Amino acid sequence: xxxxxxxxxxxANGTDALSNxxxxxxxxxxxxxxGHSGAGKSTLLKLIMMIERPTSGAVVIDNHNLSGVSNxxxxxxxxxxxxxxxxHHLLFDRSVYxxxxxxxxxxxxxxxxxxxxxxxALDKVGLLNKEKLNPIMLSGGEQQRIGIARxxxxxxxxxxxxxPTGNLDPALSAEIMDLFEDFAxxxxxxxxxxxxxxxxxKYQHRLLTLREGTLVTDREEDxxxx
Amino acid sequence: xxxxxxxxxxxxxxxxKPPKRKSVGAKSAATSFVDRFQSWxxxxxxxxxxxxxxxxxxxxxxxxxxxxxxxxxxxxAGLSVLLENVSALTRGWDGNAHLSVFLKDNVNESQQRxxxxxxxxxxxxxxxxxxTREQALAEYKALSGFGDVLDALPDNPLPPxxxxxxxxxxxxxxxxxxxxxxxxxxxxxxxxxVEWIRRLHAMIELGTRIVSALGIALALAxxxxxxxxxxxxxxxxxxxxxxxxxxxxxDGFVRRPFLYTGFWYGFFGGLxxxxxxxxxxxxxxxxxxxLITLYNSDYALAxxxxxxxxxxxxxxxxxxxxxxxxxxxxHLKDIEPQAF
Ligand SMILES: Nc1ncnc2c1ncn2[C@@H]1O[C@H](COP(=O)(O)OP(=O)(O)O)[C@@H](O)[C@H]1O
Ligand SMILES: [Mg+2]
Numbered sequence: 001x002x003x004x005x006x007x008x009x010x011x012a013n014g015t016d017a018l019s020n021x022x023x024x025x026x027x028x029x030x031x032x033x034x035g036h037s038g039a040g041k042s043t044l045l046k047l048i049m050m051i052e053r054p055t056s057g058a059v060v061i062d063n064h065n066l067s068g069v070s071n072x073x074x075x076x077x078x079x080x081x082x083x084x085x086x087x088h089h090l091l092f093d094r095s096v097y098x099x100x101x102x103x104x105x106x107x108x109x110x111x112x113x114x115x116x117x118x119x120x121a122l123d124k125v126g127l128l129n130k131e132k133l134n135p136i137m138l139s140g141g142e143q144q145r146i147g148i149a150r151x152x153x154x155x156x157x158x159x160x161x162x163x164p165t166g167n168l169d170p171a172l173s174a175e176i177m178d179l180f181e182d183f184a185x186x187x188x189x190x191x192x193x194x195x196x197x198x199x200x201x202k203y204q205h206r207l208l209t210l211r212e213g214t215l216v217t218d219r220e221e222d223x224x225x226x
Numbered sequence: 227x228x229x230x231x232x233x234x235x236x237x238x239x240x241x242x243k244p245p246k247r248k249s250v251g252a253k254s255a256a257t258s259f260v261d262r263f264q265s266w267x268x269x270x271x272x273x274x275x276x277x278x279x280x281x282x283x284x285x286x287x288x289x290x291x292x293x294x295x296x297x298x299x300x301x302x303a304g305l306s307v308l309l310e311n312v313s314a315l316t317r318g319w320d321g322n323a324h325l326s327v328f329l330k331d332n333v334n335e336s337q338q339r340x341x342x343x344x345x346x347x348x349x350x351x352x353x354x355x356x357x358t359r360e361q362a363l364a365e366y367k368a369l370s371g372f373g374d375v376l377d378a379l380p381d382n383p384l385p386p387x388x389x390x391x392x393x394x395x396x397x398x399x400x401x402x403x404x405x406x407x408x409x410x411x412x413x414x415x416x417x418x419x420v421e422w423i424r425r426l427h428a429m430i431e432l433g434t435r436i437v438s439a440l441g442i443a444l445a446l447a448x449x450x451x452x453x454x455x456x457x458x459x460x461x462x463x464x465x466x467x468x469x470x471x472x473x474x475x476x477d478g479f480v481r482r483p484f485l486y487t488g489f490w491y492g493f494f495g496g497l498x499x500x501x502x503x504x505x506x507x508x509x510x511x512x513x514x515x516x517l518i519t520l521y522n523s524d525y526a527l528a529x530x531x532x533x534x535x536x537x538x539x540x541x542x543x544x545x546x547x548x549x550x551x552x553x554x555x556x557h558l559k560d561i562e563p564q565a566f
Contacts, residue, residue, distance in 0.1 A: 049472070051563050072476070079474035089469050103473040105269065108262030150473070 001027040001158060001189040002048060007057035009043050009213075017043040019213045020057070025191065025206075027157065030184035032200050033193040035210035041193035044210070045160050048191075049081060050074045062157060079107050082151030086163035088143050090135040090150075096122070097131040100149045107154055121149040125179060141172035148179055152188070159183055161192045165199060177203055269482065277486035280459075288491075291455050295448050295495025299542055300502035302441035307503060307530055309433050315518070315525050316426055323395040323423060327407050327416045329386040335359075338386045341412065345390060350403050355389040362387055385414060397424045445545055448495065452488045452549025453556075459487055460557045467561045480558060485550045492546020496539030503530050 002025040009018040017040045025031050033041050046052040047059050050066055059066045062080065069077055090099050100121055104114045122128045125145035127138075135143055144164060151159060161180065165173035177199065184190045194200065200207060209217040281288040329338060335358050342354040357365075362384040367373040376383075392403050404416045460467070470480055507529050518525050530538075 046564075049563075051472075075471070075474045075476045075479075077474075078472065083472055089465070089472070091466055091469060093466070102470070105265065106470065106473055106475045106479055108265035110261045110264065111268070113261075 001025055001029075001062060002191065003058075003060040004044075004047075005058040005060070007047065007054045007059055009040070009047060009052060010055045016213050018047075018054075018210075021210075021213075021215045022057075023208060023215060025189060027189050028184060028187040029206065030180060030190040030192070030203075031206045031208060032203075033191060033208045033210070034195055034197070034200055037195065038212075039210040040213040041195075041210060042162055043213075045083075045162050045191070045193055048158075048160060049083060050077055075106075079103070079154065080156050080158060082154075082156040082159040084144075084147050084151045084159070084161040084164045086166040088147030090143055090146055092134060092136045094134070095131065096127065096133050096135050096138070096146055099135060099146055100131075100153050103150060103154050109154070117153055117155075118149075121153040122146075124152070124182075125149045140167055141175065144168060144172075144176060145179070148176070152183060157188060159188050159190045161190070161194075163194055163196075164192060165194065165196055170198070173199060174202075269479065273483040274486045274490075277483055277490050280487065281490060291451060291491055292494045292498055294451050295491060295542065295546070296498030296502055298444040298447050298451070299496060299499035299538065300506070302437050302444055303499060303530065303534070303538060304503045304506050305437045305440070306434075307507065307528070309430060309437060311528055312433075313430050314528065316423075316430070323392070323400060323418070325390040325392065325400065325404055325407065325416050325418045327388045327390055328414045329388065329412050330414050331385055333386050333412050335386070337412070338388065341410075342388045345388065345407075350393055350399070350406075352391045352393045354391070357387040357389065359384050359386050390416075395423075397427070448492070448542065448545045449549040449552070452491055452546045453553040455491060456484050456488050456550045456553035457557055459484060460553065460561070464561055467558065468563045471561075472563050477558070481554045484554050484558075485547060488546040488548075488550020488553070489543050490546070492549070493539050493543035495546065496542025499542065500530065500535050500538050 002023075004021050004023050007018055007021045008016070010016050021040075021044070033044060035041055043052065047054055047066075048061060050069065053066075061077070064077070066077070091102075097118055100118045101114050104117055109117065119128060119131070122131055125148055127142060127145055127149065130138060130142065135146055138146070144167075148164075151161075159180070164180075165176055168176065173196070180190050180192060181203070207217065208215060329341070333341075338358065339356055342356045345351050346354045359382050363376065363382050366384060367376055390403070390407065392400060394400075400418050404418050407413055407416045467480055507527065511527055514527050518527075
């Protein structure tokens with residue numbers, strides 16, 4: 001599903017965020033991406049989202065080499081990837097329902113399908129009864145779940161999360177993790193960037209560790225893995 | 227939900243409650259071409275409506291922008307209506323343009339009448355009017371008040387005169403006719419007072435050019451006003467733009483609401499300009515009518531041409547659209563999800 005082949009990323013200001021990173025993640029698996037702050041976790045996710053392009057090396061998603069994707073092709077790649085953020089980036093000028101419906105409207109779903117899919121996604125994250133509310137009225141955990149509903153509403157084969165539990169207490173973090181595991185169980189590839197070591201210890205999944213832009217451990221290959 | 231609708235407004239459809247535990251994930255979503263086309267149409271409609279809704283949300287700021295556009299357009303539109311009126315009014319005055327053909331002193335009255343009759347049959351001449359030396363003297367006495375002086379003169383000093391009204395009153399035709407008549411044996415001189423008409427035409431021409439230049443400058447001003455308004459709108463919706471881009475919105479999708487906003491500002495500005503021009507014309511109508519009566523004309527002031535009621539808002543809407551296009555091209559590029 002995700003394949004990095006000797007990928008390096010140097011930002012315009014000269015920072016080497018990633019150096020020679022190679023790994024392969026099969027489809028339908030949950031993987032943790034960890035490392036100290038500034039290790040390059042967000043950069044790695046941005047390369048997958050094509051928010052940034054690699055300086056060298058190849059990123060291959062679902063058998064598409066991203067170097068062959070033009071700028072006008074980027075939106076269509078992103079429709080196949082759900083993205084969840086620590087600061088969930090919800091829009092507070094509209095209802096929960098409209099927040100979650102946004103990717104479907106953009107992808108051009110039929111109005112009837114939109115209603116069904118939004119409610120299915122909200123039901124999945126347990127917020128079906130909150131669809132008419134403004135997300136500003138919800139708690140941090142609920143807001144994060146709306147962010148997740150929005151990320152999965154058009155059933156992308158790949159789900160990325162950047163510090164999804166960063167602002168949440170352990171109980172809420174566990175709820176969120178359970179959701180991610182559910183998605184992985186039904187065949188979604190999930191990649192979670194986090195520096196929350198207790199989370200990583202609790203859930204035994206494959207682990208990629210970055211240190212100053214270099215991949216230092218790959219738990220599965222080290223034999224720790226699930 | 228009411229007010230929460232957006233350009234990305236979700237169609238409110240009562241969908242059956244989905245079965246519990248339905249999985250979200252697994253297969254990738256696919257949409258048919260027809261679905262996408264309908265959705266595209268829907269997004270156009272929703273973007274247009276949402277742009278209007280956002281304008282209503284900030285009534286004072288929106289009204290200000292609309293009014294600025296209206297004034298910028300009403301000025302050249304109003305001036306050009308006035309110019310058209312002046313030009314139409316003086317077209318009537320051109321009809322009075324004539325030549326005064328002074329004959330030689332030895333031409334007697336019957337010869338004079340004979341000549342006038344012959345000239346009257348020329349194609350270039352509409353009609354002629356005979357003023358005999360006696361008539362001329364009588365008229366001159368009455369008008370000048372120099373009656374006593376003239377009485378004291380032994381001879382009538384005034385020459386016989388034929389007034390020639392030409393068919394074509396353009397300066398050039400008058401000039402040609404003058405030259406032709408002056409070649410006649412018994413003609414002393416022909417006078418035409420065409421200078422003032424020529425000056426007037428030149429002034430109208432100049433006025434038209436100035437109004438055109440003003441129109442172009444103010445059309446550019448309208449575009450700039452919209453560019454600035456849209457720039458601010460883009461700035462205030464930065465977060466939304468980033469989110470839309472992250473969930474796979476194309477540039478076209480991101481652009482659309484802003485293009486509609488520019489379109490509407492232009493459209494309403496143009497409409498307000500039509501109203502402004504009509505109010506101004508109504509305001510000056512009665513003093514203008516008085517002025518015209520002074521010139522013994524039964525000319526009625528013409529308003530904005532009927533089709534301008536449609537063409538001005540439409541033209542203005544296009545200006546707004548261009549302004550929005552420029553703003554969007556310039557500023558949307560800067561909003562990328564890098565710092566996400
Ligand atoms: N847009 C950018 N321009 C320049 N440097 C950046 C940019 N984004 C991240 N960096 C730098 O790249 C390195 C990796 O950052 P990041 O990928 O955000 O790490 P992490 O998410 O693991 O904390 C850091 O040193 C960071 O300062
Ligand atoms: Mg980060």
